[in-house]
Amino acid sequence: MNAAGLDIGSLTTKLVILDGDSTTASVVIPSGEEAEATAREALAQAKGTEFKDSLYFVSTGIGGKTVSFAQQQKSITTCLARGISRLFPSARMLIDIGAESITIVKLNERGRVSDWLGHDKCAAGTGIFLQQMAKLMQMPLEEMAKISLNAKSSAEISSTCAVFAESEVISHVHRDPPTPREDIVAGIYSSLVSRVMALAKRVGIEKDVAVSGGVGLNIGLVAMLEKELGFKVLVPEQPQLVAALGAAVIAGENLGR
């Protein structure tokens, strides 16, 4: 029997299958309306449903509780901690910027959660927020990420409210003369980083710091975060898979490995 982790998020569903310590399969697909159906789809893409019975599943994420074939369900924070600890044993703090929430997890050397803090009350500073901004700026997210590195200065954009931030971006775009696009993007990222820093300080910053969630692939944002922190952060190759990996690691532990 192999260990498998399923992270069913609001935007995407992630699956990781382990054979011992190595990952034999990983899948990221958009989340459908039903967690169960999406989970099966992810499995189909990975290995085929005929292997379902020889896998021990631990599920997590928003849809984690409704997967009938998962043997165990764990909270996202537990899985994030385990996952990042497997990838970077020196990590003591993880900043997860997901689609709808920012979560900061503090972990010990055994990959156990010692504290966490989340912000999920509003969109400010999340993946969805960035998607909205990209639409407003009329450029793909990847381009946004790149050009922010060229910004000479950063436009002032409110960080406490996504609604206000949106109207501020609009006014920057329509200004005469218009604020340079790279500056606006820098401003958007800066407001997100502010939100992250506010949470991080509440929970207490401890090195080494790692980043997870789809937003971890955003080089501009990561650069800005490192600037605020004053040191480099650890970013996994596939930052969206951290929780699923952690769930798989827990599955492995349950199987006695």
Added chain:
Amino acid sequence: MTISKPDINLSLPTLEKFREINRIFPHTEHILAQKRDGKKVFGWLCTYVPEEILHAAGILPVRITGYSNEVELDDGNAYLYINNCSFSRSCLQMGLRKDYEFLDGVVGGSTCDGARRLFDLWRHYIGTPFYHVLTVPRKYTEKAHALYLNEVIQFKEHLEEYLGFKISDESLLPSIELYNESRDLLWQLYELRKSGSPPVSGTETMEISNASYRMPKEIFNQWLKSLLNEIKDSPRPHIGRARLMLVGSVLTNTEFIKAIEDQGGLVVTDELCTSTRYWGDRVKLEDNEPPVKALARRYLNNYPCARMFPSDERFNRIIDAALKFKVDGIISQTIRYCVPYAHDLPLLTRRLKEHDIPILSLDVEYSTPGSGQIQTRVQAFLEMLEAKKK
């Protein structure tokens, strides 16, 4: 309606000096000199700390305030939490980031929840060498006065023990006289604003008020005397669409007042922790009475903070000033999560209505420059006041 703006050729040199103090605080020459001379600088919070005692001990007292503009308060939020007023968070953050490292002591009063928690956290996480909190009663009764006098004496004794010398009655008298002089001079300045076309704006006056708690009173008094002469020699009539009074707790950012005055709202007087509440009342020495007693009496009876009971004492002072300065309307700036002042608003509004004085109530964050929504609301308020005058 025309708005008369001050002729920039008629700028006041001493006003520029006051502005500079506020701009570079706390890296002012006076603080640096005091430290260089091996003397002490103490920070105080709230208008219930008897400064004259610190002064008589050779200490330079400066008021603890927060950042002069609106900044991210991550550290403040982490310790004081988001639901304490941004003033207390701003002060704490400055303390945590070592902006107040030069302080040899801090003294506060048990005035409000925000202040007392600020002081609790200051004690644990910043650890200034000398630390004292006075119990401040909430009443004005004889017994309350006796209690507060006892507190002032306890404070004085604690200070004497720490410094290793006594602060005699004789040494207190010149300090009291000096501080009274400041108060008198500031009232002279304010008297000028009673005129139909005051020679100084609210924005400018706030610079002076701000500087008053950041520098040695000896030098402040000198400068203010010069300034009063400069004003006398230069006509600078300010006329606005309406005469306003600004009330509330702490306000230090003059940009906020400027935002109001740029729209034609002339601020002719105020009731703020950083202005009249601070220097409003003199110390009155009665015959054969120890100076500490006169000090304690003055500080407890002083221009009321909203924490005091009965609230009508504060309301009456506001109405009194509004009438004396012929104010058309009042703007109240309440910092979010400032509980005592927020609680006062319903009753204050009723009292003002009895005197037919309109009030605009603004919810602000500490050090807001007063942009956007605030300007819109001020404009609407001014239009309403103009219409009322017709």
Added chain:
Amino acid sequence: MKATGKNNLESILRACRLILRMSQGTADMSPSRNLYYNMLIKYFSRLLHAKENEDFIAAHTVFFPAELIYAMGLVPMHTETTTWMTALFTGECSDILAAGASLGMASEICTPHRGLAGAFAIGALPRPNVMLWSNMVCDNTAKSGELVMELCDCPGFFIDRPFKDSNYEVNYLVSELQDLVRFLEDKSGKKMDWDKLSETVARMDRQIELVRQVNELRKNVPTPFRAQGFTELLTIDYLFPGQPEAIEYLETLLAELSETVKKGEGAVARERFRIMSLFIPPMYLMAFLEKMSQEYGAVSVIEPFFTFWGEGRLDPAHPLESVAKKSYMIPEMRMYRPLDQPALDAIVDCAKQYKIDGAIFYADVGCRHSCATIKLFKDALNRIDIPMLTLDCDVVDPTITSEEEFREKLERFFELLEDR
């Protein structure tokens, strides 16, 4: 349906009677709980019929020494409790909160106090004969009286409780209490029965001792007192200080808990986590928290700011001095003084004594003074390796947080504790 003074008290009474009727004979309705609900019924019935009985209603804020009101034969009305119980039992508080807002009260003013002003404004609480309040324990309490006096057109008295506990300050408080007695005698036309007050103080001393004994039993592993039972202890103290019913309840409770301990049983089927609760959980989530406790085996074994009384005994021979002294012993009032190192050490010591696995801090959005201690207590507890969960909530307003949010956060926290 518009809220009126009668309707709201009637709702509370209806709910209490219903709970009693439905739980008759079930394991849930122990003798002490039975007493508890009967006490509530008695309290609110008395208020409901006060006017027709020509009783004198003395409205008072939290921690106000209601012993004095009882000793004078007047009818006490605990404003915050009556307000939140109204919300709890009618399931809604939006009307009184809206009324508070329309009075011009800012949304940052905490809901119990915004609510009580709103409640008086729309007649959801009976009009009192006097309004009594103090600065215990925060600015919100200190500023709530004057508006109520105006809304109800009644006289009032404010007790100024000093910040520190020097002899001088305690004496000041005693003189405040003397003034209060004179005020009440003047307004009610009744005289203070000093013998009755001494008896009340003697009972208050016993009451505190009994709570201490209950707390001693709670140190037991497994703990015998049900997970959210502390709210009963709190309400008993708020509504019945020094009253015979309170003694009866506590003695009954103590007997029940002793029995449970003797049998080697606990409050929950399998005790997994011993929790220290800091400040007040949302009242409208009580049943849910009870359920979570049972489900996860997580029990609140001690609440430093509700149930953990400070040191000291009360002396009936000196009733007013004792009432003053009590104000320094009240669990939450220990927060209204300089928070020095001994205060932090006391929390840490409490955590050790009760063998705590984790702490939960209920961060009420309207409560400034308590939230400012979150980091302080978290750091102190973390130093002895006890994790603390912070739950943003509001004690009365259900729109601030939901059951789902609470469930998710509690689950994560319990997993964290499990994993250790």
